[in-house]
Amino acid sequence: MTRDRAAEDYALPHPGALEAESAHVFREVAATFERPVLLFSGGKDSMVMLHVAVRAFWPAPPPFPVLHVDTGHNFDEVVEFRDRVVRDTGVRLLVARVQDDLDAGRVVEEPGAGRNRLQTATLLRAIAEHRFDAVFGGARRDEEKARAKERVFSLRDEHGQWDPRNQRPELWNLYNGRHRRGEHVRVFPLSNWTELDIWSYVRDERVELPPIYYAHRREVVERDGMLFARTPHLVLAPGERTRPATVRFRTVGDATCTGCVESTAATDDEVLAEVAASRVTERGATRADDRVSEAGMEDRKREGYF
């Protein structure tokens, strides 16, 4: 009867419901924290995060800057893209460089290990220097099993550490962001999104992404069953050969440990179809550092990584 008919009329289909939930989280942080910052790599999750933030505070710009933790091992296309998007959006860009910590001797590079793990020290330094009290990250619970255990508001101690056994209960949409001086809160507005939701949103909202997310020709090298792009940062081992291939990236990160997949998907619709049919997770396909151990992500999160 009338009640049911009304209920169907007022349905907010997914992913509108996800966007609403994320907008709620952004507004909550903006209203209750003093110095929030949004982590921004130029990748698809951080682009969606920025896009939702811009929409949540319309017509004002988002009331916080964005921070790129720069490993120095970037894809040039992504850095160019990052700078243009930031200019168009009107947000302030901060860059924290891993190279600065290497130069100062605060961290030491392990040969062949990539710089992903080193980012943690640089991130924590930036948080301390700017006295950020809330740090938005684009992590999703569908990515990895340690992330599946993460709250939307995740308290970190003065060393940036996550204690999975002692997380705050998180009820309804009431987020407790209270913390002591020196502590901060990691906030994950995209917690309940999946890779497919991200791509649906990118398509529906026409969110622009760096070109490497779409099929293109480039020189690649096969290593440990994964394809890596030939970049100045990738040192070829003896006997390794590059070959041309048509590929695209499912995630964007440190160029030395982010693999690509062979693909001809050149539009959002084609990528969406490919993601829906994929039998491998994005991290399984393209993140070398997740293969280190069963609890690789949990260990890195405990140290202060996302």
Added chain:
Amino acid sequence: MESGAQLLRLATAGSVDDGKSTLIGRLLHDSKAILADQLESLERVSRARGGDRLDLALLTDGLRAEREQGITIDVAHRFFATPRRRFVIADTPGHVQYTRNMVTGASTADLALVVVDARRGLLEQSRRHAFLSSLLGIPHLVVCVNKMDLVDWSAERFAEVRAEFERFATRLEIADVAFVPMSALHGDNVVQRGARMPWYEGAPLLHHLEEVHIASDRNLIDPRLPVQYVVRHGDFRGYAGTVAGGVFRPGDDVVVLPSGVTSTVAAIHGPGGTPLAVAFPPQAVTVRLADDLDVRRGDTLCKPGNRPRVGRDVEAMVCWLGDRSSLVPGARLVLQHSTQLTRATVHGLRYRLDVTTLHRDEAAESLSLNEIGRVSLHTHTPLVHDTYRTNRATGSFILVDETTHETVAAGMVLAPAEAAPTVVRHRPAVGREDRATRGATVWLTGLSAAGKSTLAVEVERQLVAAGRPAYLLDGDNVRLGLNADLGFSAEDRAENVRRVGEVARLFADSGTVALVALISPYREDRDRVRAAHEEAGLPFLEVFVDTPVEVCEARDPKGLYERARRGELRGFTGVDAPYEPPLRPELVLRPDGGGVAASAARVVGLLA
């Protein structure tokens, strides 16, 4: 899969080792949501642990300590989708010491899966979780009677567990309960129907999850917009927030609480400024008002004729989550509600509830970890709120410890108890347990000519025939005597409902089933009667006789609709006065429900 599919949020519940994690693993595995690299890692770890088959539980137990101890410690969120729906599962721990994490996972759920081991039946933790699901207002519950392979796929055993649960559930407030016999280990009746239980005629679990109707679980009747953030940009001033109830449209008159200032909605914007003709929960919107007012975060926009309560004294059920402290009268805490933040003092602990037996301990002096009780709170600033039963968003709050900043309690607002300080209750010599029968109130509500009285007469006949004392309080009959002094204004209708509710409560207390057939059009009036029953520890079962107004008008046995249409009757429900259907009735009966005797039998079934 389709973009635009509806999202269903699930929470799992049940004792440790009943197989919750395995069930989720099975749901994901059989619905093809586990991808090749995850499966490969699962196989590798299963083998390394010496298992001869795939250990699906390893999929959700992601932390080191969980895998080492083989138990779930914290809530994990898992995602899967079918062409019909998308699902988020909050996989919650079964161990008693992690009850607070179960509460965390269940607070936003549309549906709870209570997993029961067919061999062991309903254990304390299953009861606890079913009760918590009811307390948290989860509208749908599926009891998964698992491990049927270990009881030889026995239909009798399934029926026993089901009957045991139903006996317990009559004391809970859950509108919709389904039962599925299954083996998560082997996959029978999880995604596909199993061939080994031909006696089971229902659908497998996944089918049920795809079909359950959730669109009307939201409150679309009482408009509420808690202001979360004020957006200022040049001349633009907008109030951003998530619609917590009801429907707003441009042009609506609104009142800002707690100040009470009124204005008109000039425009509503969705994310990115999209102009909206209508806003409803859970949309995140920005509203502009016609007048330049001082509106701040923590204020609530609502309609002048439909306001939440504003006050500093709140009655609430509280689940204590803190492990280093306990709730004691006099304690001071921070109360976080919707977008409001205030200090609160615990005025009194009315009782502590044993969540297994549902016994109320009125002598309790504190609540410690995982304990639940009813408290009265006094807040520093006025709280704009509804009861949790009416609205989960504006009726819930958390309590935060001022020094540690930990979240120490989850709270749900109840209707306040009405106290008459000059009248002292006389203590009876006979307790309820001394009486031969247990009483209850069955409240039939619906439009005039919906069929309430016809149904109530048949329910009374069936109960009395079965030897159960019952008495019908018919709306028309009480107006000839007890309520002969009342008219049909909103106030008089409220008083009519209050008096009948009081009489029903006395009948129920005496061990009789009070059957009330009364239009009782306003939800608030009925909820007050329910609250009075809950306060007294008596079952109150709301039955919504949901007959469409066209059907009622076609019947019109007393010619009332015709007179109302001619303008001879004013304020007639369904014609020129509103009817507010129950949000969570214990039972809904529709005219196509199979005849009076069958419908009455369903009502009697509630009392079993």
